[in-house]
Amino acid sequence: MLDLARVTLGSLAPRIALLQGYIDDAPSGPFDGAACLLTLHFLAEEERRRTLRAVRQRLRPAARFVMAHYSFPLDEAGRWLARSAAFAASSGLDPAQASASAAVIMERLPILSPAQDEALLCAAGFSDVELFYAGFAFRGWVGTAS
Amino acid sequence: MVSYMSRDTSLSKAFSDPAAVARYAEGPPRKVPGFADLQRMAMLLLSERAPGAADILVLGAGGGSS
Numbered sequence: 507m508l509d510l511a512r513v514t515l516g517s518l519a520p521r522i523a524l525l526q527g528y529i530d531d532a533p534s535g536p537f538d539g540a541a542c543l544l545t546l547h548f549l550a551e552e553e554r555r556r557t558l559r560a561v562r563q564r565l566r567p568a569a570r571f572v573m574a575h576y577s578f579p580l581d582e583a584g585r586w587l588a589r590s591a592a593f594a595a596s597s598g599l600d601p602a603q604a605s606a607s608a609a610v611i612m613e614r615l616p617i618l619s620p621a622q623d624e625a626l627l628c629a630a631g632f633s634d635v636e637l638f639y640a641g642f643a644f645r646g647w648v649g650t651a652s
Numbered sequence: 653m654v655s656y657m658s659r660d661t662s663l664s665k666a667f668s669d670p671a672a673v674a675r676y677a678e679g680p681p682r683k684v685p686g687f688a689d690l691q692r693m694a695m696l697l698l699s700e701r702a703p704g705a706a707d708i709l710v711l712g713a714g715g716g717s718s
Contacts, residue, residue: 511713524713538706539698543690544680545712557711564709570701572694590683597682638693641685648697 529557535564540571544644547575550616551626558630565651571632574639574646576617583612590643620645 508524515522525531540561546554561571578586587608594604611617618626620637624647627635632649639646681687698708 508713529711532709532711535707535709537709538702540709540711541694541698542711543694544684561709561711568701570698572697574690574694593685594683599682638697639686639690641690644684646690646693650701 529560532560532564536566537564537569538566539569540565542571542573542575543646544575546573546623547577547615547617551618551622554616554618555626555629558626558632562631562651567651569651571627571649571651572638572646573623573627574644576611576615576643577620577623577645578617578643580617580619583617586643587612593642623647 508526511524512519542561546557549557565571588605591601591604591608594607595601623645624635624637627647627649631652633652635647635649637645638648684690698706702708
């Protein structure tokens with residue numbers, strides 16, 4: 507995976523240190539900001555909580571944190587995943603494959619509701635938590651290290 | 653800037669299979685509405701508080717697009 511990142515980065519590569527591991531393997535910082543896009547839906551609630559705290563500990567006060575991933579009302583999961591599958595199919599993915607991957611997502615990803623995601627951000631030490639992105643089954647928030 | 657990525661679940665197989673990794677780069681733009689603009693908005697939100705030469709922690713390097 508990081509090999510693909512290296513290729514994608516091209517001439518930007520010298521500005522970036524690629525590390526394989528978990529949040530505990532990241533330098534202690536402090537960093538001026540952090541982002542976690544399309545990743546946290548892989549982490550179950552407790553691990554997500556722990557990871558968000560560890561991100562917060564690596565940020566300077568007042569730094570921004572941005573996250574976006576699968577997040578929708580869990581009692582409406584089928585409807586939102588069907589909409590995301592329809593979006594993928596309209597982008598050129600095989601419709602049967604798009605529907606099958608929606609089923610896999612529901613079965614294997616520990617998806618949380620938007621309310622749960624926001625509560626985790628606040629509990630991890632982020633304030634001014636704001637929704638900035640919503641695209642069918644995906645949501646994105648920005649928070650400020652407090 | 654620092655990025656890292658790894659999964660210790662059965663999903664890790666997908667992230668270490670070269671063919672699957674090659675396909676990965678074309679996946680998110682087709683599945684995530686406004687994928688490129690999501691990246692751009694993230695950059696702009698971070699810029700609100702980060703100095704010009706900033707150290708940014710990216711958790712989940714994906715295919716390098718972040």
